[in-house]
Amino acid sequence: MYKYDNYDQAMVDARVAEFRDQINRRIAGEMTEDQFKPLRLMNGLYLQLHAYMLRVAIPYGTLDSRQMRMLAHIARKYDRDYGHFTTRQNIQYNWIKLEDCADILEELATVEMHAIQTSGNCIRNISSDQYAGAAADEVTDPRPWAELLRQWSTFHPEFSYLPRKFKIAVIASSEDRAAMRLHDIGLELVRQDGELGARVFVGGGMGRTPMIAPEINPFVKADDLLSYLEACLRVYNRYGRRDNMYKARIKILIHEIGADEYRRQVAEEFAHVKTLGIDPPLAELERISAFFAPPAYDAANVEPDRNDLDFALWLDQNVKPHKQAGYAIVNISLKPIGGIPGDATSKQIDIMADLAEKYSFDELRVTHAQNIVLPYVAKRDLYAVWQALRDAELADANLDLISDIIACPGLDYCSLANARSIPVAQKIATRFADMDRQRDLGELKLKISGCINACGHHHAGHIGILGVDKKGVENYQLTFGGSGAEDVSIGKIIGPGFDEDGVVDAVEKATEVYKALRQGDERFVDTYRRVGLEPFKEAIYG
Amino acid sequence: MKLLTGNDLVSGAVTWWTGNGWSIHVEDAADVGEQGEAILHAEEGARRVNAPYIIDALPTENGPRPAHIKDRIRALGPTVRTDLTLKPADPAAGDWII
Numbered sequence: 001m002y003k004y005d006n007y008d009q010a011m012v013d014a015r016v017a018e019f020r021d022q023i024n025r026r027i028a029g030e031m032t033e034d035q036f037k038p039l040r041l042m043n044g045l046y047l048q049l050h051a052y053m054l055r056v057a058i059p060y061g062t063l064d065s066r067q068m069r070m071l072a073h074i075a076r077k078y079d080r081d082y083g084h085f086t087t088r089q090n091i092q093y094n095w096i097k098l099e100d101c102a103d104i105l106e107e108l109a110t111v112e113m114h115a116i117q118t119s120g121n122c123i124r125n126i127s128s129d130q131y132a133g134a135a136a137d138e139v140t141d142p143r144p145w146a147e148l149l150r151q152w153s154t155f156h157p158e159f160s161y162l163p164r165k166f167k168i169a170v171i172a173s174s175e176d177r178a179a180m181r182l183h184d185i186g187l188e189l190v191r192q193d194g195e196l197g198a199r200v201f202v203g204g205g206m207g208r209t210p211m212i213a214p215e216i217n218p219f220v221k222a223d224d225l226l227s228y229l230e231a232c233l234r235v236y237n238r239y240g241r242r243d244n245m246y247k248a249r250i251k252i253l254i255h256e257i258g259a260d261e262y263r264r265q266v267a268e269e270f271a272h273v274k275t276l277g278i279d280p281p282l283a284e285l286e287r288i289s290a291f292f293a294p295p296a297y298d299a300a301n302v303e304p305d306r307n308d309l310d311f312a313l314w315l316d317q318n319v320k321p322h323k324q325a326g327y328a329i330v331n332i333s334l335k336p337i338g339g340i341p342g343d344a345t346s347k348q349i350d351i352m353a354d355l356a357e358k359y360s361f362d363e364l365r366v367t368h369a370q371n372i373v374l375p376y377v378a379k380r381d382l383y384a385v386w387q388a389l390r391d392a393e394l395a396d397a398n399l400d401l402i403s404d405i406i407a408c409p410g411l412d413y414c415s416l417a418n419a420r421s422i423p424v425a426q427k428i429a430t431r432f433a434d435m436d437r438q439r440d441l442g443e444l445k446l447k448i449s450g451c452i453n454a455c456g457h458h459h460a461g462h463i464g465i466l467g468v469d470k471k472g473v474e475n476y477q478l479t480f481g482g483s484g485a486e487d488v489s490i491g492k493i494i495g496p497g498f499d500e501d502g503v504v505d506a507v508e509k510a511t512e513v514y515k516a517l518r519q520g521d522e523r524f525v526d527t528y529r530r531v532g533l534e535p536f537k538e539a540i541y542g
Numbered sequence: 543m544k545l546l547t548g549n550d551l552v553s554g555a556v557t558w559w560t561g562n563g564w565s566i567h568v569e570d571a572a573d574v575g576e577q578g579e580a581i582l583h584a585e586e587g588a589r590r591v592n593a594p595y596i597i598d599a600l601p602t603e604n605g606p607r608p609a610h611i612k613d614r615i616r617a618l619g620p621t622v623r624t625d626l627t628l629k630p631a632d633p634a635a636g637d638w639i640i
Contacts, residue, residue: 027552029589047592049616051554080626095626097553340622411612412620420615422622472610 001064001363002147002291004112011155012109015116019043020102027099042122044115045101048415052096055118056108060128060146060170061089061366063113068353068364070111072346078104083349085334085342087406087457088167089127089366090118094413116154121162123153123233127169129177130367133292134375136323139191142172144289145198145225148280151288152226159233163240164248166233167205179368179460179484181213182206184250185232187225196222202232202262203254206454210490211251214259216266224270226279231269235262295361299326299378311386313435314397319382330360330374330385331367333396333404337433338426341407342370351392359385368457368484369406371399401438402446402511403429406457410450410467411474417450419467419474420500424448427504432511441511444524445483460484462525463510464491465503476503480510480528480536487525494533495541509539543573543601546581547613548594556616557591564591567628568617569605607638614639 004012019039026036040046044055056071063071071091075083078100079093086092096104108114117125126146133141149168153159159166169180172189180186186201197219204213220228236250239257254262306312320329332352335341344352352372356364359381360374367373377385389395398404405428408414410421425448432438447461451468458464464479475497482491498506511524513536518527528536545568546559557564559581561572574581578596585591598609608614619627621636629635 032586032589033592047549047554049612050556050619051549095554099552411615412622417612420621422620426622474611 001062002059002143002288008112009109012112012114012116015043015114016102016105016109019105023098023102038120040101041119042116043101043105044118045096045098046119046415048094048409048413049411050413051094052098052101053413054093054096054101054104054115055086056091056093056113056115057118057125058090058113058366059150060126060132060143061130061368062128062132062143063364063366064362065353065357065364067111067113068356069350070108070113072349072353074104074107075346075349082343082345084340084409085344085366085370085372087368087370087408087455088118088125089130089368090125091366092409094409119165120160121164121166122160123149123156123162123166123168126150126153127167127178127183127368129171129173130365130373131177131320131329131375132172132365133294134322134324134327134329135173135175136321137175138172138323140172140189140196141289141292142170142189143292144285145172145187145189145222146170147288147291148226148285149229152229152278158237162233162237163242164245164250166236166250168229174486176484176486176488177367179457179488181488182210182457182460182484183213185229186213189222190219192219198222198225200228200232202266203251203259205249205251206457206459207249208246208452208454209249209252209255210454210459211255212488212490213251214254216259216263223279224274227273227276228266228270230278231266231273234269234273235265239265294324295363295376297324297327297376299380301326302380304379304382308383310390310395310397311383313439314386314395315382317397317401317439318399322376324376326379328377328379328382330377330382331399332372332374332389332394333398334371334394335398335404335429336393336396337403337429339429340422341405341425344372348392348394351388351394355385355388369404371404397435398438400443400445402432402441402444403438404445405429406445406447406461408449408451408456410448410456414450414455416453417467418452418469419450419476421448421450421456421465421467424465424467424476424500424503427500428507431504431508441514442521442523444511446507447482457484458482459490460488461491462523462528463507465507468497470497474500476500478503478506478510478540480533481525483525492533495537506540510536513539543599543606544575544578545571545597545599545606545608546574546578546585546594547571547597547616548585548591551590551592554592558617559585559594568608571599571606573601573606611639 479491
């Protein structure tokens with residue numbers, strides 16, 4: 001893992017001191033809320049329905065046990081004993097007091113953490129593949145590149161006041177586990193004739209105008225990547241709309257001028273930027289990459305004993321192949337049946353930290369699906385890990401099944417939401433609580449947002465649910481056919497909305513149609529794409 | 543009836559104008575009638591409460607009930623964590639929201 005140097009630490013410490021002063025001035029009445037709001041947002045502090053909410057950055061979703069324990073400590077000392085892992089691989093605390101915020105950030109800084117780039121119209125926390133460094137199918141480890149982008153983007157003087165927020169994802173596999181093409185910039189690291197570079201996709205996103213990012217450049221050499229991204233941002237910064245926040249994202253710019261024209265302008269800008277020498281020297285890349293060297297693997301390739309049936313089911317569902325023989329990737333589901341997707345208690349966070357320290361070379365990952373990953377677990381240790389997770393109620397074997405639901409906090413917490421998301425997720429998970437039934441349905445990605453901002457990624461759900469306000473009453477629209485993976489697509493609304501119980505019934509009817517019509521190994525989304533919407537509409541609306 | 547609500551500057555807690563101060567309990571909220579805007583501006587000046595705004599509510603025998611579900615959730619707490627609401631011991635409290 002990357003470790004701060006003196007510059008990193010000094011920057012974060014200085015930011016904490018600066019924000020402490022700003023908080024003190026706000027509490028003393030020396031600043032209005034209008035003056036203070038942009039300052040607190042730059043430090044990840046929102047005001048939500050019930051309290052302040054602090055969003056803490058977890059760069060590319062990677063953290064060690066010391067940092068994970070700090071997250072538990074913050075939950076216990078300053079919040080209400082739990083945290084909420086988000087779709088940007090971050091964590092949010094829902095009950096923060098303004099007077100505590102500087103102390104929290106000061107404690108976070110002691111373990112190289114902060115809340116910078118978690119809000120505001122800047123380049124947000126860089127996201128990546130949660131299996132980075134462990135995936136058998138990656139062409140290189142994307143984390144050094146994500147870290148390079150973190151350093152490049154942090155406090156970037158030109159890009160701290162963009163027309164709108166800006167999200168970048170980096171992957172290095174053809175299998176997309178990071179919803180890469182639904183980002184403002186998505187990078188897929190690839191090799192061409194042995195040379196490392198990136199496919200560059202620009203202009204994707206969800207929100208009220210969902211778009212899949214077009215490919216702007218099929219291969220940018222690694223040596224040119226920062227310059228090329230600088231050019232991408234410069235064109236956006238110059239022409240992105242600042243007059244209308246709903247049309248300010250880069251996806252709107254590219255949609256309006258066209259991908260070809262945007263590509264031309266970026267190429268023109270790149271020709272200039274490349275002369276500025278901002279791409280790091282090889283020595284700096286090697287310095288960063290050294291932090292992400294493979295751990296000291298030493299386990300023999302021993303398959304675990306599958307005699308315990310519950311353990312075997314968990315192995316089949318939540319444990320994924322590793323690039324290193326003798327090792328496996330463990331997914332910890334934060335989606336217990338009837339629970340709140342992405343929430344974990346401080347005790348559970350501590351337990352996951354302990355397991356990472358003992359069994360995963362001290363490393364964890366947060367996934368955009370609001371789960372946790374132990375990326376380097378020896379197969380000989382899988383049973384012990386599973387037992388510990390089971391005792392902590394963290395061993396639900398439902399990865400990528402219908403109860404592994406992404407849900408935003410919704411109207412239970414969020415000031416932007418129009419409808420509650422979590423109760424719908426709980427009811428659907430409870431309806432499908434029977435694990436045999438879930439496994440029979442297979443991979444089915446269900447995602448719920450409580451408003452059009454789409455924090456719950458409903459556009460990318462095989463089944464998506466969007467909560468809306470219909471004359472003061474919660475109403476839920478269903479979408480089918482979305483995907484955030486390599487078969488990326490935007491879901492389509494199937495018809496009139498439902499009340500809370502109605503949408504659960506509709507989801508169940510859709511699964512019955514799928515079961516009746518599926519062929520071979522088809523997933524729900526495959527069957528939907530083959531047969532179209534009509535059979536589903538017929539069953540749901542009669 | 544009209545209520546004035548906001549979030550406490552320091553704690554962030556939801557708070558309701560009582561006629562002579564602020565309370566975290568919606569039952570204490572006063573009908574601000576036509577005086578809402580004037581009180582709001584005065585309180586903004588006092589800088590104790592963030593983003594105050596005026597809402598519609600219905601009077602009931604148990605006190606005011608905000609007209610919109612969003613403000614009822616603000617008044618009580620998250621429906622999915624009854625242990626964290628202002629009435630954790632009242633299992634029926636959630637019905638008041640819905």
